[in-house]
Amino acid sequence: MKKVKTYMDKLMEDKEFRKRFDEEYQNLCIGEQVARARHQAHLTQSALAKRIHTTKSAISRYESADYSGYSLPLLNRIANACGTDLRIIFSAKQTKDDLRIARQNSL
Amino acid sequence: MKKVKTYMDKLMEDKEFRKRFDEEYQNLCIGEQVARARHQAHLTQSALAKRIHTTKSAISRYESADYSGYSLPLLNRIANACGTDLRIIFSAKQTKDDLRIARQNSL
DNA sequence: ACAAAGGTTAGCAAATATGCTAATCTTATA
DNA sequence: TATAAGATTAGCATATTTGCTAACCTTTGT
Numbered sequence: 001m002k003k004v005k006t007y008m009d010k011l012m013e014d015k016e017f018r019k020r021f022d023e024e025y026q027n028l029c030i031g032e033q034v035a036r037a038r039h040q041a042h043l044t045q046s047a048l049a050k051r052i053h054t055t056k057s058a059i060s061r062y063e064s065a066d067y068s069g070y071s072l073p074l075l076n077r078i079a080n081a082c083g084t085d086l087r088i089i090f091s092a093k094q095t096k097d098d099l100r101i102a103r104q105n106s107l
Numbered sequence: 108m109k110k111v112k113t114y115m116d117k118l119m120e121d122k123e124f125r126k127r128f129d130e131e132y133q134n135l136c137i138g139e140q141v142a143r144a145r146h147q148a149h150l151t152q153s154a155l156a157k158r159i160h161t162t163k164s165a166i167s168r169y170e171s172a173d174y175s176g177y178s179l180p181l182l183n184r185i186a187n188a189c190g191t192d193l194r195i196i197f198s199a200k201q202t203k204d205d206l207r208i209a210r211q212n213s214l
Numbered sequence: 215a216c217a218a219a220g221g222t223t224a225g226c227a228a229a230t231a232t233g234c235t236a237a238t239c240t241t242a243t244a
Numbered sequence: 245t246a247t248a249a250g251a252t253t254a255g256c257a258t259a260t261t262t263g264c265t266a267a268c269c270t271t272t273g274t
Contacts, residue, residue, distance in 0.1 A: 015160075018184075030179065036197070037197040044219080044220060044221085045221060045222095046219085046220075053122075053263095054262075054263060054264090055262095055263065055264060055265085056222090057223075057265085058262065058263065059221090060221060060222055061222090061223090061261095063221090064222080064223095068180060069178065069180060070178065070179040070180075071176065071177065071179070071230085071231080071260095071261065071262085072175070072176075072178070073176060073177075073230095077125075079197050082197065083200070084198060084199060084200065085197075085198050085199070085200050086195070086197060087194070087195070087196045087197075088137055088140070088193070088194070088195055089140070089193070089194045090140050090141070090144040090186050090189065090192075090193060090194075091191060091192050091194050092191060093190070093191065093192050151250060151251085152251060152252095153250075160233095161232075162234060162235085163250085163251075164234075164235085164252075164253075165231095165233065166251090167251060168231095168252090168253090171252080176231055176232095177231090178230095178231065178232085178261085181231085181232075215274105216273100217272100217273090218272085218274105219270100220270080220271075221269080221270070221271090222269065223266105223267085223268075223269090224265105224266090225264100225266095226264085227263090228261105228263080228264100229260100229261080229263085230260080230261070231258105231260070231261080232257105232258080232259065232260080233256105233257090233258075233259090234255100234256085234257085234258095235254105235256090236253105236254090237252105237254085238252080238254100239252070239253090240249100240250075241248100241249085241250075242249085242250095243246100243248090243249105244245105244246090244247080244248100
């Protein structure tokens with residue numbers, strides 16, 4: 001079981017691979033969470049954009065499935081404008097149960 | 108209770124104020140979580156940096172108290188290199204109990 | 215069909231983070 | 245004290261995100 005790590009480490013040395021691995025494999029589904037928080041706050045993309053002094057195109061970009069370049073400053077502004085708190089947690093590797101519970105607790 | 112929101116909205120129109128509000132008031136303590144995850148993985152800043160193909164100064168920057176410009180791509184690489192999962196959750200506004208529980212569950 | 219509101223996309227300048235080097239400070243330990 | 249490892253900081257070029265405009269697509273309702 002050591003070879004996989006060795007192999008991955010090798011792949012990860014390539015910048016382009018790292019980037020696409022993050023984008024296409026390690027999907028955190030932030031976009032869906034943004035959209036869900038916004039809907040629960042009964043806001044349109046335009047209305048949310050206005051609250052945080054940006055434009056609807058920026059919100060759309062954040063809710064788009066194939067975006068991954070999120071920053072905490074902007075995510076935080078979005079969360080607050082939707083009446084929520086943004087929680088960032090370094091947690092132990094998750095089991096399926098963890099994921100189910102996390103889904104229940106979040107919006 | 109409407110005046111505070113009106114006042115804050117006015118203040119928030121100023122870009123410099125927004126920036127400093129995020130940095131100095133809305134402290135998410137990401138730096139502490141990064142340091143804690145790294146320590147639990149028994150890694151030095153240099154060792155962690157090597158794993159994610161950056162330098163120790165970048166790690167130090169992320170662990171510094173007065174930094175706030177975190178990006179999810181880099182936080183995610185850090186979390187994984189420390190053997191943890193990064194969880195981003197838009198949650199209901201927290202009570203003190205919520206915070207206590209979150210602290211217990213995270214590293 | 216038409217209009218209006220909500221949402222998406224492209225493209226670009228400005229702002230911001232990243233990667234990097236080198237110098238410096240701390241701490242532990244021989 | 246001297247040495248080495250760990251950590252912090254400054255400064256800069258490069259890379260990435262943000263804010264913005266304008267065009268376009270979708271959906272809803274008349």
